[in-house]
Amino acid sequence: MVTPTPKISVENLRLSYGHKEVLHGVSFAIAPNEILAVIGPAQSGKTSLLRCINRTVEFTPGAVMSGTVRVDGEDLMRMADVYGLRRRIGMVAPLPVGLPLTIYDNVAFAPRCAGLTAKAELDARVETCLRQAALWDEVKDRLDSLGTKLSGGQQQRLTIARALSHDPEILCLDEFSIAIDPVTTMRIEDVLQELRAHVTIVLVTNLTQQARRLADRTMFLWNGDIVEMADTDVIFGDTPRDRRTFDYVNGVFG
Amino acid sequence: MNPPTFTATPLVRRKLRQERLARAVLAGMVLAMVLPLAAIIAYLVVQGAPLISWSFLTQNPSNGMRAGGIWSALVGTIYLVVIALLVSAPVGVLCAVYLNEYARENWFTRLIHLAVVNLAGVPSIVHALFGLGAFVLFAGIGRSILAAALTLAIMTLPVVIASTKEALAAVPMSFREACWNVGASRWQTIWKVVLPNSISGILTGVILQVSRTAGETAPIMFTGAVFLKKIHDDTLFPYALTDQCMALSMHLYTVTTQVTNAPEALPYAIAVVLLGAVLLVNAAAILLRGLLRSRKKW
Numbered sequence: 001m002v003t004p005t006p007k008i009s010v011e012n013l014r015l016s017y018g019h020k021e022v023l024h025g026v027s028f029a030i031a032p033n034e035i036l037a038v039i040g041p042a043q044s045g046k047t048s049l050l051r052c053i054n055r056t057v058e059f060t061p062g063a064v065m066s067g068t069v070r071v072d073g074e075d076l077m078r079m080a081d082v083y084g085l086r087r088r089i090g091m092v093a094p095l096p097v098g099l100p101l102t103i104y105d106n107v108a109f110a111p112r113c114a115g116l117t118a119k120a121e122l123d124a125r126v127e128t129c130l131r132q133a134a135l136w137d138e139v140k141d142r143l144d145s146l147g148t149k150l151s152g153g154q155q156q157r158l159t160i161a162r163a164l165s166h167d168p169e170i171l172c173l174d175e176f177s178i179a180i181d182p183v184t185t186m187r188i189e190d191v192l193q194e195l196r197a198h199v200t201i202v203l204v205t206n207l208t209q210q211a212r213r214l215a216d217r218t219m220f221l222w223n224g225d226i227v228e229m230a231d232t233d234v235i236f237g238d239t240p241r242d243r244r245t246f247d248y249v250n251g252v253f254g
Numbered sequence: 255m256n257p258p259t260f261t262a263t264p265l266v267r268r269k270l271r272q273e274r275l276a277r278a279v280l281a282g283m284v285l286a287m288v289l290p291l292a293a294i295i296a297y298l299v300v301q302g303a304p305l306i307s308w309s310f311l312t313q314n315p316s317n318g319m320r321a322g323g324i325w326s327a328l329v330g331t332i333y334l335v336v337i338a339l340l341v342s343a344p345v346g347v348l349c350a351v352y353l354n355e356y357a358r359e360n361w362f363t364r365l366i367h368l369a370v371v372n373l374a375g376v377p378s379i380v381h382a383l384f385g386l387g388a389f390v391l392f393a394g395i396g397r398s399i400l401a402a403a404l405t406l407a408i409m410t411l412p413v414v415i416a417s418t419k420e421a422l423a424a425v426p427m428s429f430r431e432a433c434w435n436v437g438a439s440r441w442q443t444i445w446k447v448v449l450p451n452s453i454s455g456i457l458t459g460v461i462l463q464v465s466r467t468a469g470e471t472a473p474i475m476f477t478g479a480v481f482l483k484k485i486h487d488d489t490l491f492p493y494a495l496t497d498q499c500m501a502l503s504m505h506l507y508t509v510t511t512q513v514t515n516a517p518e519a520l521p522y523a524i525a526v527v528l529l530g531a532v533l534l535v536n537a538a539a540i541l542l543r544g545l546l547r548s549r550k551k552w
């Protein structure tokens with residue numbers, strides 16, 4: 001699967017918060033337009049890994065990152081424009097965050113920060129993103145009410161819409177479906193399938209079925225180390241390379 | 255057709271009893287605080303009432319401060335409060351934004367934090383000495399409204415910083431992360447999300463400093479307030495910044511301790527005006543805050 005120029009390539013990435021190292025030198029590569037699922041038990045460093053990719057981990061005092069992360073072959077740490085980097089990446093956090101702005105402003109926030117002001121263009125962008133997040137029909141009549149007044153699941157979809165609003169090349173989803181009902185989840189999964197035509201997706205999920213449905217490959221992260229990374233069929237099949245993968249996937253992890 | 259019955263178990267009864275007790279005690283505390291306050295205000299108003307009139311507000315003191323009004327003191331106080339807050343509010347808020355949003359946690363910023371907290375507790379007479387040394391003498395401003403207002407500003411600054419920091423820290427971290435995730439810079443995040451959602455808390459901190467600024471006597475006594483000064487009562491800006499001025503707090507002190515044979519109601523009337531002025535400013539600020547808060551929402 002891995003082409004000569006991967007979309008994201010990570011080499012020997014270490015991350016520590018203070019004295020505690022949470023990623024112990026992970027290396028992997030993601031091909032363009034691939035969907036990579038990341039699974040692993042709690043505290044294994046999945047969220048931290050995503051935060052390294054868009055460099056928001058730098059906002060955490062005491063976080064020290066070493067190793068190289070490349071996006072399109074370009075070293076993250078040498079990028080002068082870190083905001084530009086974050087605009088190429090859409091990030092969905094596990095807990096819904098409706099900014100205390102109107103629904104419209106929530107989605108228009110990122111384009112505006114990037115300097116887009118034309119009303120018509122913003123309108124179109126907001127509608128597209130809300131449709132992709134399967135939220136448009138529910139909110140199209142009240143775009144100027146507050147994002148924080150939506151229900152939890154709706155706020156989560158608002159978060160997804162916001163992550164898509166700056167037209168990212170890479171989309172990182174961190175357990176996006178924990179607050180969303182199964183039917184809506186399926187609609188969003190369909191959208192992800194469409195998006196993969198021009199977006200590379202990293203999907204942190206603990207839903208085995210979801211990983212199976214969507215991911216080309218799956219990474220099993222455990223305590224800051226990659227135990228195994230292979231085609232999804234292999235990871236969830238009867239013969240993964242590592243015994244621990246089999247145990248974890250089949251729920252007999254001790 | 256029995257209605258669903260509910261018989262209180264002993265446990266439930268005890269809970270209810272506790273609940274009633276807690277409510278009674280807490281309400282009692284509120285009364286214990288409100289009653290003396292109401293009594294003070296009532297006493298002041300009753301005692302000062304004979305003197306309070308429109309002309310009391312708009313005339314200069316006369317006859318050795320025994321007659322006339324308090325116009326020059328009232329205007330002086332307004333000058334001092336407004337100028338002091340015009341300096342301390344923006345500087346304090348910006349300091350707090352830097353400390354809370356930009357500064358990294360290290361020994362230096364911890365030291366600054368410690369200094370701010372301690373400065374907030376320094377007695378006003380010490381600030382007065384500092385103002386005298388720094389503004390009046392060293393900077394060569396001389397005793398003046400400007401020097402007095404700057405001294406008051408220095409005095410309120412640490413409190414404004416501390417309360418603003420508190421208000422900023424109350425904005426959930428997840429809001430900031432959501433902004434950073436879509437490529438907003440720190441400043442964009444602060445301007446568009448953090449400040450709008452902490453403005454009412456920030457204002458509260460600043461409002462509280464209004465009454466403190468208006469009520470202090472020591473800092474201005476050393477740096478720019480005088481016992482008696484008459485001003486024109488027909489111009490909008492009767493004082494120049496380099497003038498010395500009268501102030502209500504100091505006037506109150508003067509007529510109670512320095513002037514013999516002053517009318518008995520005079521100090522009370524001055525106190526009522528001082529109180530009224532502070533309440534007026536507070537009411538305006540609280541109104542503004544309410545307006546801003548009605549837009550807040552999480």
Ligand SMILES: Nc1ncnc2c1ncn2[C@@H]1O[C@H](COP(=O)(O)OP(=O)(O)OP(=O)(O)O)[C@@H](O)[C@H]1O
Binds near residue numbers: 022041042044047
């Ligand atoms: N801001 C932080 N400061 C200090 N330690 C942190 C911080 N964020 C995460 N950690 C630590 O890093 C480790 C990995 O956390 P991380 O959130 O990446 O795990 P995760 O795999 O996403 O877990 P979960 O499945 O529960 O979301 C944990 O031990 C956690 O305590």
Ligand SMILES: [Mg+2]
Binds near residue numbers: 094174
């Ligand atoms: Mg996580």
